[in-house]
Amino acid sequence: MTISLPTRPIGGDISAEEQQFNDLIAQDSRIEPRDWMPEAYRKTLIRQIAQHAHSEIIGMQPESNWILRAPSLKRKAILIAKVQDEAGHGLYLYSAAQTLGVGRDEMTEQLIAGTARYSSIFNYATPTWADMGSIGWLVDGAAICNQVPLCRASYGPYGRAMVRICKEESFHQRQGFEILLELMNGTPEQRQMAQESVNRWYWPALMMFGPPDDDSPNSARSMAWKIKRFSNDELRRRFVGMLVPQAEVLGLTLPDPDLTWNEEKQAYDMGQPDWDEFHEVLAGRGQMNAQRMQRRRDAHDEGAWVREAAAAYAARQSATTERVVA
């Protein structure tokens, strides 16, 4: 057992447990559920993990829109497998959040009541099949850029959930890329469908990295706590750098006229997303906000009698077992 030397507290006393927490963070060690943690750290994590879980669950909807109309049986199977994975991601993340002392029912209630957030990207509509390609390539792609660093997040259960999730997300991105590739290799109408869809999803996908660094109030603290490892703008820039060669392979144009390679900076110069639109969607004024919430609420409400039946049956079964044992 190591005894950490007390360091000189800044502006007051710092408890031994807080010192230990700070040390763990400083050493890049994991914080585990039984470790002491500052209340603000716990709250930040609950908010972030729950929001992430909700995003996975709401994120099933834009793609489930095409399960019944998928244009080939192979695509139908791959799409079902993908949407199913997202449900699984939601489950892993709800479990991780539960280790911080919040219940799944409580989180679900918050989602349905509209007091918890989920990623705004899922408030965009999916009018065409090509959107299944754009979501995989751009939305799952952006999610991976955001999430790979989270595999090293300081909170153990979260980091470990993210490792499992990231493995599956790379499959998601690949299948999206493939959908677009098939379309780009297809008829002129199919190519047009792909380009039109990428035009719609490109900027919203870039918004997934969050507001610009100088306008991101919670980022600095999350980075100090190593919940977050890279700034929003840094991740966004990396993502675009990754997209450019892939877009070339696809033969698609990224809809940013300002996108150019800057030899001096060894990075791409790029235009800015429409941040007004970002704030509008965030405020609930996107294309599909009401619809997404309604679907989740309906599924929850209409499934209530089924969950009640399962609970009543389980209670009766365990009562019977107890009697038999006694």
Place this chain on the structure above:
Amino acid sequence: MSTTTGTPPAAGDTTAATLTSDEHGNIELGKLTLAAEVIGQGTVAPPAVAEYALWLGDDALVLAQNLGWWISRAPELEEDIAIGNIALDLIGHARSFLSYAGSASGRTEDEMAYFRGEEEYRSAQLFEQANGDFAHTIARNFIAGCFQHALYERLQGSHDETLAAIAAKSIKEVDYHVDHATQWVLRLAGGTAKSRRRLIVGFADVWPYVDELFRDEPLNDELAGVAVRQSTLRPAFDTRVAAVFAEAELEVPVGFTATGGGRVGKHHETLGPLLAEMQVLARQFPGAAW
């Protein structure tokens, strides 16, 4: 210890490498393929066998299409996943049967699925029954699973090797489907008064379509030793149903028997809209690859 939290990693940093290549920067152009799961590719089915493969392929496909609706709408997340699994299995079975069926006329699985009209479908009407509420879905799935299980068990011994192979692979998955439905029959029957009432209604509504499953057709005479006579499956079906119903304290519904006719292209009125939705995009781009 580092105080440079958040500083972009230097080139060569492992995280940077992960971000730019390993995880996703390196998209392979090779196709993701589930084709390995399709059994019987390359074998040409005799016409009568192809017709029989259509029956089974259409049953599986129509049920999978119905189940696809539940994904993102199920009573709990675990059920989104479970129902998704069942739908995926059924699509796999349908792809094998339909690609085999199509081999007789040089058509692909997708031409069979997307470019046949309602009257060319050969599904039995039980599989076409709408999802209804969760109890209806469970009642329909339970009957479908018990039927398919009894059928595939026997079809494994078919003289047609491809049919036997598809049945042998599919039965393991149908085993899980029956188990899933059985668990829910028990839970709903023994849960609350409301769930029990709904389940009883669900079974009453789909039971008229049970009879059709076990009717023999002229094709059965032609395919002795290859196809399974549906009428001979009834005892196994009844035994399994009786066991589960006894545990759930349910009674086998009595009432109507529907006319049926699915095997000759007469369908329940749910099939038209189901196919219209399934086929709409494929038919907008005939000949296109996806």
